[in-house]
Amino acid sequence: MGGYYCLIPCLLVCFLLHTHGSHSLNQTCNSTDLEALLAFSSGLDRKGSRLVGWGPNDAACCSWTGVSCDLGRVVGLDLSNKSLHGSISSAITLLDGLVTLNLSRNSLHGQAPEGLGRLARMRILDLSMNMLSGAFPTSEHGFPAIEVVNVSFNQFKGPHPVFPGAMNLMVLDISSNAFSGGINTTALCVAPVKALLFSGNEFTGEIRAGFGRCKMLTELSIDSSGLTGKLPRDLYTMSELRRLSLRDNQFSGSLGEDLGNFSQLMHIDLSYNMFSGVIPDVFEGLRRLEFLSLASNLLTGTLPASLSSCKMLRVINLRNNSLSGKIAIDFRLLPRLNILDAGTNRLSGPIPRDLTWCTKLRTLNLGRNMLDGEIPESFKNLRSLLILSLGSNGFTNLSWALRVLQHLPELTTLVLTRSFRGGETIPMDGISGFQSLQVLVLANCALSGMIQPWLQNSKNLRVLDISWNKLSGPIPPWLGNLNNLFYIDLSRNSFSGELPESFTQMKSLISSAYSSEHASIEDLPLFIKKNPAGNSLQYNRVVSFPPSLILSNNLLVGPVLPGLGHLVYLHVLDLSWNKFSGGIPDELSSLENLEELNLTHNYLSGSIPTSLTKLSFLSKFDVSYNNLTGDIPTGGQFSTFTDESFVGNDALCLRRNGPCFGKASFEGTENDGTDTISTMPAMTYIIAEAGFAFGLLAVCNILFFARAWRAAYFLAVDRFFDMLYVIIMVKVNKLRRKWEDKEHP
Ligand SMILES: *[C@@H]1O[C@H](CO)[C@@H](O)[C@H](O)[C@H]1NC(C)=O
Ligand SMILES: *[C@@H]1O[C@H](CO)[C@@H](O)[C@H](O)[C@H]1NC(C)=O
Ligand SMILES: *[C@@H]1O[C@H](CO)[C@@H](O)[C@H](O)[C@H]1NC(C)=O
Numbered sequence: 146m147g148g149y150y151c152l153i154p155c156l157l158v159c160f161l162l163h164t165h166g167s168h169s170l171n172q173t174c175n176s177t178d179l180e181a182l183l184a185f186s187s188g189l190d191r192k193g194s195r196l197v198g199w200g201p202n203d204a205a206c207c208s209w210t211g212v213s214c215d216l217g218r219v220v221g222l223d224l225s226n227k228s229l230h231g232s233i234s235s236a237i238t239l240l241d242g243l244v245t246l247n248l249s250r251n252s253l254h255g256q257a258p259e260g261l262g263r264l265a266r267m268r269i270l271d272l273s274m275n276m277l278s279g280a281f282p283t284s285e286h287g288f289p290a291i292e293v294v295n296v297s298f299n300q301f302k303g304p305h306p307v308f309p310g311a312m313n314l315m316v317l318d319i320s321s322n323a324f325s326g327g328i329n330t331t332a333l334c335v336a337p338v339k340a341l342l343f344s345g346n347e348f349t350g351e352i353r354a355g356f357g358r359c360k361m362l363t364e365l366s367i368d369s370s371g372l373t374g375k376l377p378r379d380l381y382t383m384s385e386l387r388r389l390s391l392r393d394n395q396f397s398g399s400l401g402e403d404l405g406n407f408s409q410l411m412h413i414d415l416s417y418n419m420f421s422g423v424i425p426d427v428f429e430g431l432r433r434l435e436f437l438s439l440a441s442n443l444l445t446g447t448l449p450a451s452l453s454s455c456k457m458l459r460v461i462n463l464r465n466n467s468l469s470g471k472i473a474i475d476f477r478l479l480p481r482l483n484i485l486d487a488g489t490n491r492l493s494g495p496i497p498r499d500l501t502w503c504t505k506l507r508t509l510n511l512g513r514n515m516l517d518g519e520i521p522e523s524f525k526n527l528r529s530l531l532i533l534s535l536g537s538n539g540f541t542n543l544s545w546a547l548r549v550l551q552h553l554p555e556l557t558t559l560v561l562t563r564s565f566r567g568g569e570t571i572p573m574d575g576i577s578g579f580q581s582l583q584v585l586v587l588a589n590c591a592l593s594g595m596i597q598p599w600l601q602n603s604k605n606l607r608v609l610d611i612s613w614n615k616l617s618g619p620i621p622p623w624l625g626n627l628n629n630l631f632y633i634d635l636s637r638n639s640f641s642g643e644l645p646e647s648f649t650q651m652k653s654l655i656s657s658a659y660s661s662e663h664a665s666i667e668d669l670p671l672f673i674k675k676n677p678a679g680n681s682l683q684y685n686r687v688v689s690f691p692p693s694l695i696l697s698n699n700l701l702v703g704p705v706l707p708g709l710g711h712l713v714y715l716h717v718l719d720l721s722w723n724k725f726s727g728g729i730p731d732e733l734s735s736l737e738n739l740e741e742l743n744l745t746h747n748y749l750s751g752s753i754p755t756s757l758t759k760l761s762f763l764s765k766f767d768v769s770y771n772n773l774t775g776d777i778p779t780g781g782q783f784s785t786f787t788d789e790s791f792v793g794n795d796a797l798c799l800r801r802n803g804p805c806f807g808k809a810s811f812e813g814t815e816n817d818g819t820d821t822i823s824t825m826p827a828m829t830y831i832i833a834e835a836g837f838a839f840g841l842l843a844v845c846n847i848l849f850f851a852r853a854w855r856a857a858y859f860l861a862v863d864r865f866f867d868m869l870y871v872i873i874m875v876k877v878n879k880l881r882r883k884w885e886d887k888e889h890p
């Protein structure tokens with residue numbers, strides 16, 4: 146990466162060389178500067194600050210922390226990441242020799258001083274990652290020498306700053322603020338600017354012509370900023386552009402042929418917009434392209450064959466468009482490809498055989514298309530493949546597919562939901578196991594047969610979903626012995642027999658050492674689950690799946706094992722629509738994290754243990770249609786369950802707050818209004834979700850159903866991938882660090 150990336154280090158080096166020598170001596174600094182620094186420090190809240198060595202009795206301010214001088218004048222002030230609280234005193238504008246001001250990564254609040262722009266020598270200004278607010282002070286002739294401005298991650302508002310008097314401006318980063326109004330394209334490139342980073346603001350309207358003037362621009366990012374309309378044609382005349390990111394706006398119109406004019410382009414992200422029409426087949430002009438994301442637009446037509454000329458390509462993400470036709474890219478020419486995501490389109494035909502030339506491929510998502518045929522044998526060569534999703538297609542010959550894929554040494558995630566719908570049988574032989582597999586989803590594939598012993602060899606399995614098939618036979622006891630397994634969905638099959646005792650000893654549901662942050666799966670993908678209402682739940686990481694045992698709609702018999710009470714990490718226990726009999730064991734009240742307990746439509750008898758009222762996270766409870774007797778416990782979460790949870794038990798007394806008249810019925814449904822849906826969720830999950838939800842909501846407006854996530858019954862499983870995630874996580878991690886820094890300075 147060239148361009149301005151080396152600029153800041155270069156400037157710093159020059160600067161340090163320049164001031165070296167005067168720095169380490171005890172210098173008595175200019176008295177004006179001394180006064181200014183003291184005034185600045187008195188504007189700060191000293192508590193917790195790491196501003197050591199600044200003292201009113203010490204005139205040698207040039208040796209103070211973060212201060213650098215040249216010929217007795219203060220030229221640099223770098224107090225970044227020093228846990229500073231308080232506001233920036235306007236006295237700082239008296240440091241008229243200042244060249245560099247770096248106050249980034251603190252907790253400064255209030256406005257930026259009005260007179261900052263009068264600092265006529267200032268070349269570098271970094272106020273990023275604070276809590277500064279109000280308008281950013283610029284003026285006609287302000288900041289005459291400025292080269293780098295970084296005010297990102299603050300709460301500045303009003304129109305975005307422009308620097309009409311700054312003839313040397315090279316980098317302007319105003320990301321993640323609340324700047325609003327339109328983008329002032331005419332005022333932006335007065336100087337030969339190299340980078341404009343405007344993402345995460347609250348702009349409105351279209352981008353008007355004017356970027357054509359930005360002949361030196363190498364990076365333009367305006368993600369997640371509410372912009373609309375078509376891209377102005379002169380945008381495409383920025384011939385030096387290396388990185389263009391306009392993700393998550395509402396840009397529309399077609400991507401014209403002019404796209405091919407970006408001959409220097411390395412990274413383009415136009416995902417989450419409303420671009421329509423075909424993807425122009427002009428990529429032979431973009432020979433340096435490494436990253437292409439056009440995901441989640443309204444694009445049609447075929448995959449552009451000219452992508453084959455972009456030999457440097459690492460990432461192709463065209464997910465969630467309406468692309469059709471065969472995948473006609475010559476993958477032999479793309480040896481660097483890491484990620485190919487063309488899921489959720491209308492692509493047809495077979496998986497191209499030459500895809501296996503991409504031996505660096507780590508993620509392949511072709512799910513939700515109309516592809517058919519068999520998995521090519523040459524897939525064995527994809528030795529780096531970690532994540533493979535081929536769900537919702539028309540592939541055939543599952544036995545063959547599994548035989549081929551078992552050879553992939555790194556494969557951690559395999560999702561084949563709704564893919565092999567020909568009524569196949571789970572293969573019995575020829576498979577020795579998937580050594581790295583952590584997530585196996587074979588749901589809704591019309592599969593018959595029994596769970597096969599080869600699955601035992603997948604010792605790392607954490608998530609298993611083989612629901613909605615025609616599988617039968619007993620649930621093998623060894624399944625409960627897979628140490629890492631914490632999410633099992635066997636629902637909607639014809640499994641019979643009793644639930645093996647081994648399920649009461651599942652390590653990852655008993656001990657946290659197994660259940661969370663273990664193993665190093667690359668948490669790239671976004672899992673999506675749909676529930677019957679059509680809402681979808683999204684999991685960014687394997688560990689954010691709620692630990693679950695979902696066995697509903699089978700032919701299981703025998704007792705509900707009291708030992709299930711050991712599984713203290715379990716969040717969802719669904720045994721509904723089976724033939725379980727006997728009582729509801731008192732021991733279930735030890736499942737302190739349980740959110741959903743569904744026992745409906747079984748042959749359970751006896752009374753509902755009062756101890757279940759201890760389950761303070763229980764938000765869904767269903768024992769309807771059994772043979773239960775006695776009274777319904779009162780108190781705890783039970784006051785939130787309606788009679789629907791209890792109907793169909795002839796001898797259960799439904800009148801919870803009054804005299805019992807015997808028969809259970811829908812009558813007398815009373816809700817005492819205390820709708821205390823658990824508001825204290827289990828921390829591990831909410832942290833993961835909140836962190837991610839924050840990033841997603843800010844970046845791509847995907848809805849999260851935070852409460853529904855707590856416990857839900859799902860119809861089908863599918864999953865998507867998104868490169869976005871990588872970027873978001875970086876961002877979220879940064880933010881999280883920022884929060885942590887603030888909370889534990
Ligand atoms: C610098 O100042 C400190 C205290 O102010 C003093 O102890 C030290 O000797 C001085 N060093 C020089 C090189 O003058
Ligand atoms: C300190 O700087 C000011 C402003 O540039 C200047 O007027 C003054 O003469 C300087 N004082 C000393 C002691 O150098
Ligand atoms: C400001 O200081 C931080 C170190 O905390 C550094 O990462 C950053 O690059 C500096 N800003 C500029 C513009 O040099």
Ligand SMILES: *[C@@H]1O[C@H](CO)[C@@H](O)[C@H](O)[C@H]1NC(C)=O
Pocket residue numbers: 226250
């Ligand atoms: C900020 O300071 C903390 C504590 O001194 C340190 O661990 C962290 O690496 C610093 N961050 C940066 C970006 O310099």
Ligand SMILES: *[C@@H]1O[C@H](CO)[C@@H](O)[C@H](O)[C@H]1NC(C)=O
Pocket residue numbers: 249250273274295296297298316318340342
């Ligand atoms: C601006 O500052 C933020 C946070 O300190 C940093 O992540 C970003 O890379 C900086 N921008 C530029 C262009 O250096």
Ligand SMILES: *[C@@H]1O[C@H](CO)[C@@H](O)[C@H](O)[C@H]1NC(C)=O
Pocket residue numbers: 304307309329331332
């Ligand atoms: C754009 O910036 C220039 C220079 O500051 C200013 O004169 C002009 O009014 C601005 N235009 C808009 C639409 O804000």
Ligand SMILES: *[C@@H]1O[C@H](CO)[C@@H](O)[C@H](O)[C@H]1NC(C)=O
Pocket residue numbers: 378379381382403406
């Ligand atoms: C892109 O390049 C073509 C051919 O060189 C030229 O005709 C067209 O005007 C260019 N488009 C723009 C927006 O400059």
Ligand SMILES: *[C@@H]1O[C@H](CO)[C@@H](O)[C@H](O)[C@H]1NC(C)=O
Pocket residue numbers: 417418419441442443465
């Ligand atoms: C798919 O793309 C459409 C159109 O841009 C968007 O509205 C929708 O939210 C996207 N879906 C997902 C799951 O990203």
Ligand SMILES: *[C@@H]1O[C@H](CO)[C@@H](O)[C@H](O)[C@H]1NC(C)=O
Pocket residue numbers: 519542545
């Ligand atoms: C599956 O594919 C293999 C290899 O192509 C072939 O030998 C076998 O007959 C196929 N099975 C079915 C059921 O089509």
Ligand SMILES: *[C@@H]1O[C@H](CO)[C@@H](O)[C@H](O)[C@H]1NC(C)=O
Pocket residue numbers: 697698721722743744745765766767858
């Ligand atoms: C229990 O499961 C059944 C289907 O097996 C479902 O219809 C019902 O809504 C579930 N009960 C609750 C409270 O979620």
Ligand SMILES: *[C@@H]1O[C@H](CO)[C@@H](O)[C@H](O)[C@H]1NC(C)=O
Pocket residue numbers: 748750751772774
């Ligand atoms: C329901 O329970 C009663 C006694 O508690 C028993 O007589 C009856 O056979 C049970 N019915 C079923 C269907 O299990």
